[in-house]
Amino acid sequence: MTNDYLLFNQGNTEMQDLMTMITTLRRPRLLARAAKFGAQDYDRDRHLQRVLGYGSLPGTGSALVRLLEMEKEVNAQRLAEDAAYSLVRHLDLLIALLGEAQLFKASRASQYQ
Numbered sequence: 698m699t700n701d702y703l704l705f706n707q708g709n710t711e712m713q714d715l716m717t718m719i720t721t722l723r724r725p726r727l728l729a730r731a732a733k734f735g736a737q738d739y740d741r742d743r744h745l746q747r748v749l750g751y752g753s754l755p756g757t758g759s760a761l762v763r764l765l766e767m768e769k770e771v772n773a774q775r776l777a778e779d780a781a782y783s784l785v786r787h788l789d790l791l792i793a794l795l796g797e798a799q800l801f802k803a804s805r806a807s808q809y810q
Contacts, residue, residue, distance in 0.1 A: 718765060719798050724772070724791070728784075732791035739796025748793045757801045764794045 724732075745754055749763060768790045774782040 716798065716802065719761070719794065722768075728788065728791065731788055732795055735788065735792035736795035736799065739792060739799070741796065741800065744789070744793050744796060748789055757797055757804060760797050761794070761801060764790060764797060768794055 741754065745760060748767075749755075749760070754760065755763065768787070771782065771787045771790055773779075775787060
């Protein structure tokens with residue numbers, strides 16, 4: 698049984714939920730604060746289309762998985778001081794990640810009410 702809100706870790710031995718993965722992300726304070734500020738005005742149709750590309754939007758859980766993978770790659774570029782690193786792209790990904798996390802959390806909360 699697989700749920701889109703659960704992932705296997707790299708060793709495929711234990712599962713972590715998406716919210717735990719998001720809350721354990723450690724990024725520079727200024728970048729995190731800018732992303733939190735930007736997520737306040739998150740518009741799924743506009744922001745997610747720009748980040749993931751145009752077409753049909755995936756479900757919130759699937760979008761979070763893709764955003765986490767994309768952000769991990771961009772963060773690796775940042776840490777490696779890669780010339781291809783884009784701060785704007787990284788911020789867009791973090792804003793979308795936080796916005797989707799809020800939607801995901803809200804959808805899960807409504808299931809239990």
